[in-house]
Amino acid sequence: MSARAYTLAELAERFDARVEGDAQVAVQRVATLGGAGAGDIAFLANPKYKAEAAATQAAAVILAPGHVGLTTRPRLVHANPYACFARVAAFLNPHAPQAQGIDAHASVSASARIGKHASIGAFVAIGDDVEIGENALIYPNVTIYPRVRIGKNVIIHAGAVIGADGFGIAPDEGRWLKIPQTGTVVIGDDVEIGANTTIDRGAIENTVIGQGVKLDNQIQIGHNVIIGDHTVMAGCVGIAGSATIGAHCQFGGSSSVLGHLTVADHVAVTANTMITRSILKSGTYTGSFPYSANADWLKNAAHLRSLDAMHERIRTLERRLSALDKS
Amino acid sequence: MSARAYTLAELAERFDARVEGDAQVAVQRVATLGGAGAGDIAFLANPKYKAEAAATQAAAVILAPGHVGLTTRPRLVHANPYACFARVAAFLNPHAPQAQGIDAHASVSASARIGKHASIGAFVAIGDDVEIGENALIYPNVTIYPRVRIGKNVIIHAGAVIGADGFGIAPDEGRWLKIPQTGTVVIGDDVEIGANTTIDRGAIENTVIGQGVKLDNQIQIGHNVIIGDHTVMAGCVGIAGSATIGAHCQFGGSSSVLGHLTVADHVAVTANTMITRSILKSGTYTGSFPYSANADWLKNAAHLRSLDAMHERIRTLERRLSALDKS
Amino acid sequence: MSARAYTLAELAERFDARVEGDAQVAVQRVATLGGAGAGDIAFLANPKYKAEAAATQAAAVILAPGHVGLTTRPRLVHANPYACFARVAAFLNPHAPQAQGIDAHASVSASARIGKHASIGAFVAIGDDVEIGENALIYPNVTIYPRVRIGKNVIIHAGAVIGADGFGIAPDEGRWLKIPQTGTVVIGDDVEIGANTTIDRGAIENTVIGQGVKLDNQIQIGHNVIIGDHTVMAGCVGIAGSATIGAHCQFGGSSSVLGHLTVADHVAVTANTMITRSILKSGTYTGSFPYSANADWLKNAAHLRSLDAMHERIRTLERRLSALDKS
Numbered sequence: 001m002s003a004r005a006y007t008l009a010e011l012a013e014r015f016d017a018r019v020e021g022d023a024q025v026a027v028q029r030v031a032t033l034g035g036a037g038a039g040d041i042a043f044l045a046n047p048k049y050k051a052e053a054a055a056t057q058a059a060a061v062i063l064a065p066g067h068v069g070l071t072t073r074p075r076l077v078h079a080n081p082y083a084c085f086a087r088v089a090a091f092l093n094p095h096a097p098q099a100q101g102i103d104a105h106a107s108v109s110a111s112a113r114i115g116k117h118a119s120i121g122a123f124v125a126i127g128d129d130v131e132i133g134e135n136a137l138i139y140p141n142v143t144i145y146p147r148v149r150i151g152k153n154v155i156i157h158a159g160a161v162i163g164a165d166g167f168g169i170a171p172d173e174g175r176w177l178k179i180p181q182t183g184t185v186v187i188g189d190d191v192e193i194g195a196n197t198t199i200d201r202g203a204i205e206n207t208v209i210g211q212g213v214k215l216d217n218q219i220q221i222g223h224n225v226i227i228g229d230h231t232v233m234a235g236c237v238g239i240a241g242s243a244t245i246g247a248h249c250q251f252g253g254s255s256s257v258l259g260h261l262t263v264a265d266h267v268a269v270t271a272n273t274m275i276t277r278s279i280l281k282s283g284t285y286t287g288s289f290p291y292s293a294n295a296d297w298l299k300n301a302a303h304l305r306s307l308d309a310m311h312e313r314i315r316t317l318e319r320r321l322s323a324l325d326k327s
Numbered sequence: 328m329s330a331r332a333y334t335l336a337e338l339a340e341r342f343d344a345r346v347e348g349d350a351q352v353a354v355q356r357v358a359t360l361g362g363a364g365a366g367d368i369a370f371l372a373n374p375k376y377k378a379e380a381a382a383t384q385a386a387a388v389i390l391a392p393g394h395v396g397l398t399t400r401p402r403l404v405h406a407n408p409y410a411c412f413a414r415v416a417a418f419l420n421p422h423a424p425q426a427q428g429i430d431a432h433a434s435v436s437a438s439a440r441i442g443k444h445a446s447i448g449a450f451v452a453i454g455d456d457v458e459i460g461e462n463a464l465i466y467p468n469v470t471i472y473p474r475v476r477i478g479k480n481v482i483i484h485a486g487a488v489i490g491a492d493g494f495g496i497a498p499d500e501g502r503w504l505k506i507p508q509t510g511t512v513v514i515g516d517d518v519e520i521g522a523n524t525t526i527d528r529g530a531i532e533n534t535v536i537g538q539g540v541k542l543d544n545q546i547q548i549g550h551n552v553i554i555g556d557h558t559v560m561a562g563c564v565g566i567a568g569s570a571t572i573g574a575h576c577q578f579g580g581s582s583s584v585l586g587h588l589t590v591a592d593h594v595a596v597t598a599n600t601m602i603t604r605s606i607l608k609s610g611t612y613t614g615s616f617p618y619s620a621n622a623d624w625l626k627n628a629a630h631l632r633s634l635d636a637m638h639e640r641i642r643t644l645e646r647r648l649s650a651l652d653k654s
Numbered sequence: 655m656s657a658r659a660y661t662l663a664e665l666a667e668r669f670d671a672r673v674e675g676d677a678q679v680a681v682q683r684v685a686t687l688g689g690a691g692a693g694d695i696a697f698l699a700n701p702k703y704k705a706e707a708a709a710t711q712a713a714a715v716i717l718a719p720g721h722v723g724l725t726t727r728p729r730l731v732h733a734n735p736y737a738c739f740a741r742v743a744a745f746l747n748p749h750a751p752q753a754q755g756i757d758a759h760a761s762v763s764a765s766a767r768i769g770k771h772a773s774i775g776a777f778v779a780i781g782d783d784v785e786i787g788e789n790a791l792i793y794p795n796v797t798i799y800p801r802v803r804i805g806k807n808v809i810i811h812a813g814a815v816i817g818a819d820g821f822g823i824a825p826d827e828g829r830w831l832k833i834p835q836t837g838t839v840v841i842g843d844d845v846e847i848g849a850n851t852t853i854d855r856g857a858i859e860n861t862v863i864g865q866g867v868k869l870d871n872q873i874q875i876g877h878n879v880i881i882g883d884h885t886v887m888a889g890c891v892g893i894a895g896s897a898t899i900g901a902h903c904q905f906g907g908s909s910s911v912l913g914h915l916t917v918a919d920h921v922a923v924t925a926n927t928m929i930t931r932s933i934l935k936s937g938t939y940t941g942s943f944p945y946s947a948n949a950d951w952l953k954n955a956a957h958l959r960s961l962d963a964m965h966e967r968i969r970t971l972e973r974r975l976s977a978l979d980k981s
Contacts, residue, residue: 222889468815
């Protein structure tokens with residue numbers, strides 16, 4: 001499908017790798033170890049798949065120096081085989097989106113400024129005074145509210161909404177008054193935003209998404225959140241208003257952070273975990289309930305409502321036993 | 328509202344049921360037991376509602392053989408009253424969507440192939456080389472990325488996004504490299520997809536949704552997930568990349584499955600439960616935290632951070648008591 | 655940016671507050687305590703920010719009578735400073751959306767009735783027989799299915815879907831039959847609905863959203879849910895079908911309610927909590943797992959699968975100790 005094939009020697013030179021085996025073998029597509037055949041290049045990043053590596057019919061395999069012996073196929077050897085694979089895949093990808101300009105079915109405000117080489121899909125709505133840097137790739141049905149500012153090389157997937165009002169309401173005699181959300185959203189370069197993800201505008205100051213941040217689908221980012229550079233979040237994460245998230249963090253799917261908290265750089269939060277206090281130290285944090293067969297869960301979970309009583313019974317036992325010991 | 332009324336006798340013949348009471352009573356609408364009046368047919372599937380059945384003013388009631396005595400109204404008796412009701416409701420439904428062709432406000436690639444009797448709503452964006460089988464019902468603002476393949480009789484609700492890039496990124500010296508998502512999404516016949524649900528395209532191979540799968544709203548299906556036939560998922564479920572879900576499974580709202588796991592056929596996962604290891608055996612699985620009044624939760628939940636210490640104290644007590652017993 | 659500035663004296667009269675300090679100081683914008691300068695009015699609602707209040711360069715500060723001494727800047731004193739701020743901010747907001755009629759890129763059924771002073775954005779799809787009251791503000795890419803009825807002064811953010819089919823399916827010999835969703839959605843006055851939130855239509859009777867309800871982004875409301883007046887829900891909440899939620903309730907982010915339950919008025923559910931039984935009494939309810947460092951969680955969470963056994967061991971110890979006491 002791609003325009004042409006490349007030899008391993010060519011790829012090795014281009015991507016700073018070395019070849020083991022026949023450097024003249026040609027590849028033109030990426031494939032999985034299990035699905036690959038002639039013309040396909042696969043990769044091995046996790047030794048868990050060494051059986052697949054041994055059995056692969058791939059024309060070539062990208063792998064790490066320590067795994068060179070796991071296959072006899074021609075190999076492209078690189079210290080970071082997954083990153084090398086990412087580059088090779090991008091290079092060979094016959095479906096890479098091309099800059100197509102602004103679709104005839106998009107609605108772009110006359111006061112918006114869109115950088116060059118943009119691809120803006122059908123039914124994308126871009127409000128007044130929006131700024132978008134060059135090489136933007138915006139898929140259909142995205143909405144960008146007024147005054148949002150977006151950097152270069154940004155990808156926004158279908159259905160995402162950038163700059164809707166934050167959830168600012170004040171109680172007033174049993175009713176709720178809306179607080180105007182007069183800030184906006186500022187998004188750095190090289191950010192990717194997943195399908196149906198929402199990023200709210202700030203209440204007064206701005207919501208800020210750092211450089212190189214990658215957000216998966218259906219993520220909710222509240223108003224005035226700040227996300228540090230190169231942080232990544234998997235699907236369905238929710239970050240409540242005014243939370244400040246560090247750089248180089250990783251959030252598992254459906255994890256969340258309560259409002260007004262701070263999370264340090266290089267923090268990993270595992271899936272389904274809710275962060276309820278600020279995290280000041282790099283590390284991995286977890287707070288999810290282990291599943292079990294429903295019958296077992298019923299027996300065990302019932303005690304969660306009397307853990308404090310259990311604890312008290314242990315203390316009482318300890319005291320009684322100590323008294324007995326003395327007597 | 329519907330064009331005409333039908334006698335119980337007609338419905339019984341059409342839907343393979345039998346009549347108790349006056350077979351000539353005519354019905355033209357479905358209603359709840361509590362809300363029904365003349366011309367309305369209601370149903371009783373759960374004996375919990377027997378008081379409502381006894382008091383109903385419905386022209387007729389669909390129920391199971393064992394429940395015939397729960398009302399004196401004319402009855403349509405069927406072994407599966409809920410399924411019988413579903414068929415009767417569909418038959419009488421005056422609002423059933425009609426095939427309306429492709430809305431003038433849709434954007435369909437010239438290279439897409441849409442089967443006959445389709446209804447494609449306003450602001451639906453369908454990319455290049457998409458294939459959609461006959462009788463498709465696609466509501467407004469849906470986005471279908473290039474090369475997605477969809478079977479027959481599929482319903483896709485508003486705002487759904489099919490085929491956006493999976494979340495494939497490789498770490499590279501503190502930054503993240505995008506891995507091209509060169510696979511696509513393949514959806515079987517008779518699938519229904521809820522509003523704002525997202526199904527990502529595969530990284531290399533495809534994401535696959537089996538026949539008869541029903542997905543509620545705001546579900547996130549990661550790249551390379553495989554969902555077996557006739558599996559159903561309630562709202563807000565998240566299935567992480569490369570998970571393989573069996574056939575005839577049921578997922579409660581907000582439940583989730585981590586990446587690369589396998590879930591057997593006929594598994595039920597209850598609401599808010601996260602599956603963290605493969606499930607090889609049919610059954611019901613649960614892992615949610617029981618709620619309580621906040622004050623009670625505060626007292627009990629604190630001990631979760633010292634369960635291991637509690638366990639150790641119990642062991643110590645057991646040893647001391649055994650020592651005492653011996654002495 | 656706003657058309658003109660107002661003196662504190664003018665604002666005090668308009669918003670029923672009193673002035674401490676120079677009543678002739680003029681303000682034209684709202685700002686945070688930390689970010690404010692000349693021409694800016696800030697607010698102090700939480701004494702936690704008293705240091706910021708003491709240091710602020712704001713032209714004026716809105717605060718409560720008990721906090722008058724926390725700054726020497728001119729003050730607008732009000733018993734509910736946050737509500738007062740909301741009103742002042744709305745009054746000064748230079749970005750307040752104006753009624754702009756129906757965008758040329760919207761698709762509104764000829765049988766829909768839209769009240770006066772509406773603002774309907776690009777790519778909004780409004781189905782047959784929809785009714786929307788006056789002053790509606792509907793952002794781009796919203797979908798409103800047929801027959802939905804919406805009150806006055808309603809704001810609906812981008813990507814929201816109102817009236818998609820509820821998740822009604824009946825099992826029938828290993829397959830699922832769709833149950834037509836013949837009800838609709840009825841939304842009261844003064845409701846705000848967040849971006850990408852979904853509210854399903856009723857199966858037979860209607861889904862009902864009360865007056866003054868405020869829903870954040872990415873919320874899922876199932877079919878036949880009833881939400882009482884002035885209840886608010888933060889992002890990613892899920893309410894399953896046929897749940898009845900009281901008035902004046904507050905739901906934290908990602909909380910949820912199972913189907914067919916009832917929640918009383920004035921109930922607060924904290925973030926990430928799942929309500930699994932009806933709540934008959936006002937109060938605050940919680941059921942989330944406290945997070946910890948991953949290594950600690952691993953140690954502690956393992957015991958959740960043997961809590962029942964731990965409990966049994968405690969009982970055994972108590973019996974043995976009592977036997978020992980007697981002997």
